[in-house]
Amino acid sequence: MQKNQQIDHWDTIIEPRGSLFDLKIREIAQYKDLLILFVRRDLVAQYKQTVLGPLWYFIQPILTTLTYVLIFGNVAGLSTDGLPKLLFYLAGVTCWRYFSNSLTKTSNTFTQNASIFGKVYFPRAIMPISITITNLVMFGIQLLLFFAFYTYYVSTGKFEFSIQSEILLFPLLIIIMMLLGLGFGFVLSSMTTKYRDMKHLITFGVQLLMYGTPVIYPLSTIPDQYKVILMANPMTAILESFRFIFLGAGTMDYFQLAYSGIFSVAIFVVGLAIFNRTEKNFMDTV
């Protein structure tokens, strides 16, 4: 009896190997203040000692979009499905930046934070989660920018108001993007700890993937025989649906969306398992 009591009472058990699919929700809840502080730190520290301050969150996507308008829209003359070029590219850039930023930043989790992780314990998953949330906030800010241009175009009559009723599915799009970014980030961050080769591959890979996703061109311009390849990319359905919801152009394919959803959950679960295996001993290999 007394023995049982003792065994039950241990608060912390340190073993060689933990459970693989444990997200440690309870532990993360204990550290929620840390999560919030990390998000705050990442948001605030970015524009410290800058004159323009938080304005930089707007300037960056605008400049990227303008570049795309100039190069892909005007010089290369790619189709935009008949939409105003600025809105078309801005929609693509906003979505893509969220995904790619979450992915690249999470993939650095272990290597970038080795000095903190090497000195103190907190649930390691806090770091990638905080990165996703930080990026979600930035995504929100950029969405505001998108709406500002949207309103401008509608009010000047250059574009017809065309938000579809499928907007109800918008939160789902965000969740899928989150899971994709986190999942890929988990996998890559774990691999980077041991094999630094990944670091070089990721930067290049993400850039390449952008061209394999309808960010700067609409899916409709792609010949049918290549469409299959694009469809295998889980981000394709997201971008197409996003444009359909807000701009009324593009395709909203539920089958495709379901594929993206399942893919995102699968990569997230696999990523989590790998992450949990790595976090215990990564300090020895990083």
Place this chain on the structure above:
Amino acid sequence: MSDIAIKIENLSKQYRLGVVGTGTISHDLNRWWARIRGKEDPYLKVGQVNKRELEGNSDYVWALKDINIEVRQGEVLGIIGKNGAGKSTLLKILSRVTGPTTGLISAKGRMGTLLEVGTGFHPELTGRENVFLNGAILGMTKAEIKSKLDEIVSFSGCARYIDTPVKRYSSGMKVRLAFAVAAFLEPEILIVDEVLAVGDVEFQKKAIGKMQDVSKGEGRTVLFVSHNMSSIKSLCTRAVLLQNGKVGFDGPVEDCINRYISQNRSDATSEVPGEIPLNHKRLWGSKGAKISHVFLSNEEGKMSNELLFRQPLNVNIRFSASEDIQNAMIQVRICAIDGTTAVFSSTLDGSPKGLNIEKGEHEVNTRLNVKLNPGEYCITVFICSLAANLFYDSVHEIYPFRVLAAPFDSFQPAFDRLPGFINEPTDWDLSEGLKLTNL
């Protein structure tokens, strides 16, 4: 209910030496293949004892091997050992920075770790923002930090700079602020690596005082790693000595420290007592003369490394001179186990002129009439020139010996170990009792 706060059972940690790179994948695959067949990890068998100096033939070493320690609630456990004995590895596993290879640790209560102060400080954020961030990293909630913010700031003594970015702080200020946060951490179990060796003297005192409050006043369990024996002595109630990844000693602090220090010295002591080992590291000199023997002898003229309290010390030194040396001096220092010089004596005490040493073998004796307190000591000898800043030879901290308390000493029956090195009765004017003075 038992009052064990931390239980470490059969804890081992294996490391792979060399560069992580080529060969890693093949080892990973090998391991995986063994696991699939339900076999033991093949690399667990090839591990070697962790000895830094020896060159091994295996890539795998055990940084820790079969550690078993139980820490009671409210105990302050000091962990000591040479560099590479496994202290930090043990702390890292305890603080869950890295996982064990085999074994189990169970702990009761919230664990707080201080392997470094100021973990996660962000240079761009202000002091205040960093207090919150650092506190949260160490496991405090926002509300907890808020309620202690004023105390933290005043303890750190950085109130004036609290809204300035940390990158503008001096390094000392950073450390002060960081330690202040850590000091107000309130876990049931606190794990501390040598963080006290920071800041100025005033702050160190403050920090040690705080540590004492934490352990003594508030009854929390503390694990403390340090190379500073005096802070171990003043803080800990029990100590563990780690030797090459194993527990070498576990028990009272004094005994543990003595074991540690004598272990350190015996590394360089020769088999023959009194003879200077060939590999003895001479810090200065070794030109013109070479000391070959240093030992103590008792009243009968026999070599002895134990003497009774208040017996005189007969120090014998043998050396050979390879040339004629003019105007020289021989110094003898009796040192305590931590290296502090307790007694200094030189040939100038005998004659104010320098010695002229002829080429050849020499022996010199000196009788030190000092009353050393009971304890452990060792001897340092220099042969140097009076004229120039020139050392002919020197040997350091050799011939460990012990001064024993006289068994039936009526003079001071109450103490077996007196503070200080020298015991010389002094004159107190007590003939008329104590006087009352009105100042």
